[in-house]
Amino acid sequence: MFKNYLKIAWRNLLKNKGYSLINIGGLALGMAVTLIIGLWMHDELTYNSYFKNKDKIAQVFQSQTFNGNVGTGPAIPLPLEPALRENYGDNFEHIVMCSWTQSSYVKYKENSISRTGNYMQPNGPELLGLEIIKGVKNGLDEINSIMISESMADAFFGVENPIGKVLKISNQYDMMVTAVYKDIPYSNSFNDTDFIMPWEHYVSNQEWIQNSLDNWQNNSFQMFVQIAGNTSFESVTNAIIDIKKNSDEEVVEFNPRIFLLPMEDWYLKSNFDQGVQSGGRIKYVWLFGIIGAFVLILACINFMNLSTARSEKRAKEVGIRKSIGSQKGQLINQFLSESFLVVLFAYLIGIAIVLLSLNGFNDLARKEITFPWNSGTFWMISLAFILFTALLAGSYPALYLSSFKPVDVLKGTFKSGKYAGLPRKILVVVQFTVSVAFIIGTFIVMQQINHAKNRPVGYDKEGLIQIPTFAQDFEGKTELMRNEFKNSGAVVEMATSSSPTTRIWSNRSGFTWEGKPEGFQEDLAWTEVSVDYAKTIGLKILEGRDFSREFATDSVGILINESAKKYMGVQNPVGMLIRDTDEEDPAPTMKIIGVIEDVIAQSPYEPVKQAFYVYDRYDNFSYYTLRLNPNQSASQNIAIVERVFKENFPDIPFEYDFVDEEYGEKFAAEERVGSLAGIFTALAILISCLGLFGLTSFVAEQRTKEIGVRKVLGATVFNVWNMLSKDFLKLVVISCFIAVPIAYYVMNGWLQEYPYRVILKWWIFAIAMLGAFGITVLTVSFQAIRAAKQNPVKSLRTE
Incomplete structure (x- = not known):
């Protein structure tokens, strides 16, 4: 029986090639979009699936309150580790202190490469469940040991056995390879960890870390834990939440709260608002999931509309089959079989589209x-997906077509009914409501990105490059390198900084100044810079002056930004003295020498943070920042800079980043969302237009004789076009008025997440509506004008 159903379905597809092509093409596009979004969602939702103990692994986070605002992040103080081990050790399987992932220069013989890695305590690899390929699992037990990834081992040693070989790190430390572990796949945390070195080595070689062993106020570290099998994240958090307040009275004023963020939330739910978890990338997962569902629904609507629109063509078939004994259930199965065949073909074409576009x-x-x-799971889901789509697309046509009365059909008195076309009209309205809402949403996303891109950054980012200086070799050579670079003709100015221009790496508190309000809890971005920093990057001095070599007192000078001036509540900050109250890290009293325009160093969608730019007295820099010669090409300048660099640092690989490209990365997430949304919106519109094209073709075919009569009686092409088009255009206008409030509500809510955001204006919605209307006119007009230009003699010819 089912075989016969498929045969009949196949004949019907061949009989109506044009409509079959529209049905299959529309469904294939819809299914391809749904498939590729499904693969993307699976990749997002299975992030960190590599770690076998992921359900028990967490990172220790901390919330602190500054003047009523709660900030949350993974930075914690060093004394927290022994406190957890001594007081709450039974709650944990592993406690691991870990450095921030950082770049280091790694050298073996003559081969020198920059790689990223971490310092960890010895049980770190066990917590992560690293797969050891060569060497020993406890590869961090020795202070001068190093564990490396498989790809790093291949880069340095090839087929040579790396175990026991010595690598030089940052051109300073000799570390012996004790283990090689399998690379952590890209869709996981720590996937950029090419090497792991002992935490003990990190502490023993960094004086500032040794000074932090008992300092609860220095939040410069991160910690990962694996909780015991008989506990939960919630119970452990409840136990340790006030450990910092109970251990150090001086931090109580900031109301620190220690808690665990499970590994499953690191990637998708890492945003916090006033100390409360507020989502993250998960919003994009659900956003694209909704888009995929709607695009599939649009494609199914095409199938429903075209199937029911051709109902009169199938009426006699239904009448004859019913008159010879076919049951309604058999007819339903017949039409669902046709739906299944269409969906199957569409799915195969959809897979081909996915493979071509992946x-x-x-x-x-x-x-x-x-x-x-x-x-196997994917193919099982695919089968369920095909069956679901076949039912979704074919259920309404099957129920509708199988309900015809055979007597009326065979007597020739069958009519579709006054309201037979109403469901189709409703479905067309739904299609274009979704499409117009997509257009508006995509337009607003791109507006928001451009709004942030056009925001003044506070410096001239064009022609700036940054060179990382993560090695002892750079100490004491700032002036030498500045002169070398400038004398080369490729650089007009050079400076150093403790943070890259586009980021803030350090925040500090514990300062006093005249007029500081009682109980004021300051939180200031802190960057140490050389004397030529403002000149190099093009900072705009609003008050006072820049650093100068002519004033010896500038060694204790600082520049503050506009936001810091407002934050401190002072009118005339130039000349004001700032004192550091940190007794363990005493610094001389500093003096404000100038106020600069706000520099965007964090998210361009957020307010600029209050910042101090402090004269670097101790060569505490991490980057050279170079202003390239604008009178030469960038490639020519870079080649000269590389030559000068290698002459002075032959054992260190030359690396650099363009500041404008680094700044552009701040828009990457939103731009990807905008680009993907734009593509999916275009496909949604295409699918809707395919359906509209098919319906217009059918209406034109159905009214062929009427059009012929009207033309004989003097109707113009415009009259015929108007007759065929006006109903569809009315539906699109209705769709626009439904889509606008929906899109406004959704996008206005989305924009509320950005403090610095575009204002929604009426013309944004007007352009989207006009665009949808114009697309509809073009789609409908093609068939309408074609029908209007046909020779009436042919259409009125006796059949």
Whole structure:
């Protein structure tokens, strides 16, 4: 029986090739979009699936309150570790102190490469469940040992056995390879960890860390834990939440709260608002999930509309089959079989579309998604997906077509009914409501990105490059390198800084100044810079002056930004003295010498943070910042800079970043969302237009004789176009008025997450509506004008 159903379905598809092509093409596009979004969502939702103990692993986070505002992050003080071990050790399987992932220069013989890695305590690899390929699992027991990834081992040693070999780190430390571990896949935390070195080595070689062993106020570290099997994240958090307040009275004023953030939330739910978890990338997962569902629904609507629109063509078939004994259930099965066949073809074409577009999608989304050919689960889900889509697309046509009365059909008195076209009209309205809402949403996303991009950054980022200086070799050579670079003709100015221009790496408190309010809890961004920093990057001095070599007192000078001036509540800050109250890290009293325009160093969608730019007295820098010669090409300048660099640092690889490109990365997430949303919106519109094209074709075919009569009686092409088009255009206008309030509500809510955001204006919605209307006119007009230009003699010819 089912075989016969498929035969009849196949004949019907061949009989109506044009409509079959529209149905299958629309469904294929919809299913391809749904498939690729599904693969992307799976990749997002399974982030960190590599770690076998992921359900018990967490990072220790901390919330602190500054003047009523709660800030939350993973930075914790060093004394927290022994306090947890001594007082709450039974709650943990592992407690691991870990450095921030950082770049280091790694050298073996003549091969020198920059790699990223971490310092960890000895049980770190066990917590992560690293797969050891060579060497020993306890590879961090020795203070001068190093564990490296498989890819790093291949880069340095090839087929040579790396175990026991010595690598030089930062051109300073000799570390012996004790283990090689399998690379952590890209879609996981620590995937950029090419090496791991002992935490003990980190502490023993950094005086500032040794000074922090008992300092509860220095939040410069991170900690990972694996909780015991008989506990939960919630119970452990409840036990340790006030440990910092109970251990150090001086931190009580900031109301610190220690808690665990489970590994499953690191990637998707890492945002906090006033100390409360407020989502994160998970919003994009659900956003694209909704888009995928709607695009599939649009494609199914096309199938429903075209199937029911051609009901009169199938009426006689239904009447004859019923008159010879076919039951309604059999007819329903027949039409569902046709639906299944269409969906099956569409799915196969959809897979082909996905395969052809996957590389481009990966480039755009910055993913490494592969098609899961060998996944039994995927094919089971695919079968369920095909059946679900077949039912979704075919249920209404099947129920509608199988309900015809055979007597009326065979007597020739069957009519579709006064309201037979109403469901189709409703479905067209739904299609274009979704499409118009997508257009508006995409437009607003791009507006928001451009709004932030056009925001003044506070410096001239064009022609600036940054060179990392993560080695002892750079100490004491700032002036030498500045002169070398400037004399080369490729650089017009050079400076150093403790943080990259586009980021804030350090925040400090514990300062006093004249007029500081009682109980004021300051939180200030802190960057140490050389004397030529403002000149190099093009900072705008609003009050006072820049650092100068002519004033010896500038060694204790600081520049503050506009936000700091407002934050401190002072009118004339130039000349004001700032004293550091940290007794363990005493510094001379500093003097404000100038106020600069706000510099965007964090998110361009957030207010600029209050910041101090302090004269670097101790060569505490991490970057050279160079202003390239604008009269030469960038490639020519870079080649000269590299030559000068290698002449002075032959054992260190030359690396650099353009500041404008680094700044552009701040928009990467939103731009990816905007680009993907734009592509999916275009496909949604295309699918809707395919359906509209099919319906217009059918209406024109259905009214062929009427059009012929009207033309004989003197109707113009415009009259015929108006007759065929006006009903569809009315539906699109209705869709626009439904879509606008929905889009406004959704996008206005989305924009509230950005303190610095675009204002929604009426013309944004007007452009989207006009665009949708114009697309509809073009789609409908093609068939309408074609029908209007046909020779009436042919259409009125006796059949």
